[in-house]
Amino acid sequence: MLIEKYIENMKTINIYKSFKKLLGVFGLIALALSFNGCEQFDLDENPAASQSQVVTYSSMPQLELGVTGIYGKLNKAAWMSTFYVNGWSGDDITTHVASNKADFREYDQRFVTPENSRTLTNWNGVYEMIRAANTVLQSVEGQTLSDPDPTKQERLIGETYFLRAIMFNHLMRIHGRIPLVLEVDPFQQPALASQLEVFEQIERDLLEAESRLPIKSAFAGSTTPSSGTARAFLARLYMDWAGFPLKDASKYAQAVSSAKMVIDNAAAHGFGLEPDLAKLWSLEGRLNQEGVFTIAYSNSAGNLTNRKMGKLGLPTDFAGWQETFAEIRFFEDMPEGVRKTATYYDEIPVDAGGTITAGTPDKLIPWEEFKDQQSPIFRKIVGDLADGDWNQFQTLRSDLFMRYAEVLLIYAEASGETGSAGADAWNALNMVHRRAEGIDINTPDASDLTASDGAIQDLAFTERKWEFAGEFIRWNDLVRKEQVEAALGNRNPQVSIGTSYDENGVGTPKPLTTAQNPILGSLGTDNYYAPIPLQEIEKNPNLAN
Template identity: 55%
Template sequence: MKTTYNRNRYNIRSILSFLIIASAFCSCADLDEDPTIAQLAPGAYSKIQELELGVTGVHAKLNDASWMTTFYAPAWAGDDITTHIGSNKAEFREFDQRLVSQANSRVRNNWEAIYSTIRAANTVLANNEGLVLTEPSEIETQNRLIAEVYFLRGVMFFHLARIHGRIPLPIIPDPDQQLGLAEQIDVYEQIESDLLKAESGLPDIYPGVNAGAPRPNSGSARALLARLYLDWAGFPVKDNAKYTDAASSAKQVIDNSAAHNFTLLEDLEDLWTLEHRFNDEAVWTIPYCRSCGQPNRKFGKLGNPSDLQGWQETFAEIRFFEDFPEGARKEATYRTELDWKNFSDQPTPVFKKIVGPIDDIPLSDFQTDRNDFFIRYAEVLLIYAEASARSGNITPESWEALNMIRRRSEGLPFNIPDPSVDVTTGDLAELAFTERKWEFAGEYLRWNDLVRMERVEQALSDRAPQTSLNNSGELLPEPNPIKGSLGTDNYFTPIPQREIDLNPSINN
């Protein structure tokens, strides 16, 4: 009965995810055909429709992996995000306090869900090997779909590597494989290979989809390569030559941004509204659809305290909030109108990025239509600024990439030079790194930046609030003080014990 239940649950979720993807298209697939037939059937594909539905199945697995905050649980280790001091948030607190157990179910569920997505991708790639097409339009579709699968597999390897460092690299659909942990350089090279294959087969704009690349284009793949190279240049491999590759990749995306419809939004706050969940700043989007039964469960109610009917899961760090420069970007990042210092539950700031602007998401909603902007064009610009500086090849365009973000942070037009904001001297690499700190606060990225630059101890050793007082005049405390090591030995999340029990070869 259990096996039947799980299979039926997967079929239902797959159908719903199929509808989500279809809703992002103007037209694409025959909805009278059961998508789960092609997704679950073994053996080679015999027609293009089976390949199309197989790729839909990979997206279904991705949505199963990403719809909850579990997907980003390690980000609670950053100095920008914290969680509740009690309640049922113990597994988030483990990251927050740098004391993560191998029994942490968030880690285990994330590992299982990501590898399920990877196995689905491997199955599609294997089944496609027997699909021989003759119609030029079908061959073109086949090439695009296979490139998309390489993209999804590469991104899943990358996402898991940012969490665990060394990981197994299954690239064939063999459920009985007992792979050990690949060397870090091999992990990066596999991700690079997948993303390069994706870039070569994807179009400038994926046909028939909404803004924000809810299905990736060639620019999406090149942007993820830029992020990969930036990590590759940092801890633990520290191959400084990769800064040149990161800058070059980001510059390619910038130079071809018009072809991909990538740009910054004029108003940063628009990014966090339901109305703009599809937008041109998103370089790759993971879409959700509440009415289809595939909601996003990371936003809304989860970011509020019980004072506001919240589930008190994703809060903002007090010290980070205190240090955050005043201006339009801070107002777009936090709900500054709230009297958060006197919440009776837990006095911590509230991310507008998580709960939405006033009245955009009802206080009772914990499942929303909000999309995940897995990578934004703002990050491409800041990768270019930082990587060009660290590679020793600063150009006027490098400064402009930084200044575009600085202007918008002040509520100014991002593409009009402004001497009151623009900078053209100083340590560009550090200026760009700091700009990332503020620009991506609450977006589950800060921890990865601290790791690659080996600045965990610097950032987390002093999180004590400095100026925030409650109505009694008492200085607010740090809710979740550090308990574990801040050294490099504790940068990556332990592999789940359950996985080690099943495959002892991954016990390093």
């Protein structure tokens, strides 16, 4: 069923609008999960033929529902850990040594096969969203809607360009070269674009988005993008562009100017650092000013919950799903302080029955004593214990797809790379650093980083390492700076887990542990990107080149 049929079944546009208000924005996303403005809805239709039909939009509700459909597909793609499968490649995240985590282990061990099912699921979800964006753009191109609202129309088109851009970017970071699908044609057999072509297309889309988007998102946490959101993603893009594989150092200057634009207009965009870092991974903080772009979830309609957190970060000792653990070496190396406490649980409080408790515990169980797998626990994954979603497969916590802290650190690092770092660049770095130290972010302190501590670009890169631990982006930093060998080649933990005692009660530390999932693949640049899914190559041999 095409969108016209749906609206006809709703009887009138007024009923549609009332229904939209009743559902709210998350309800609309749930509704739109089943269809995008011009894609098939009737299950009896031929999917390929239906997706090849671009039906001209004639009214604002059609355009609005079409764009809402893209957000629905974003939720559908992102709600599982599969969306971030490349994050297990970093030196901060590991998975279970056995169980049903083989696809995650392939990334963890840098031995990713073309048959990896998580790769394929992610590929299909991202391209489904890209096709939905293409459908909207072609359906509205050159059209004058019957109930015109030029500002709203521009905003919705801007959101479409933005969503397409970040999905191309997301997939490029995993595979390097990808096909640039820019039109609705289910029968096309696109070849892989060069990486330069992909960078240039993402840049074009983000610039188109920025020119159309409002200065500030209408929603808390920037769950829809603003012009500042688009400019922040441009800054991120330019950092990648300046690094491996293109190494176009001129892009550092563009990263500087883009990040500075966002920082200078942060108040107007509604961006800022959340003073309490731990709050970012609680239910209370799921929509906050630090979100430059946030993927939000809801159970009000369609059960659009986030299913990559909660018990997925716990071992079976606590009825966990043993999917996302912390690397021991990374955990040990992180400086102690507020940020480390906000990032990890190094011990789990339990009651007399051995169940996790947010109250006064009967016992604290350190991670070294876990019976299932001895790995530290990510608080960022498990969440605030008082929220109770540690015992669930789903949560309403958001994905902070980009945080304002990243904008500040991009500005500091890129300024250093261009030799233009002044007091404002050092202050940007130290705002993030002060929060990690548990002090006021706006007040200079004796603990501030200075040139005597090192080059600002190196300090900012290290600050990113600790700031974004467990957020699935560390691998991207290692790739762009060609630091994979340095990070993963020395992966073994430093600790001895536990102590053995002889008959006289004399304790002897056990030997040093080794990495739970040792590296199996190459750590060279030849293995920085995951292979294209084999099933996609079988359908389109042009992807083999």
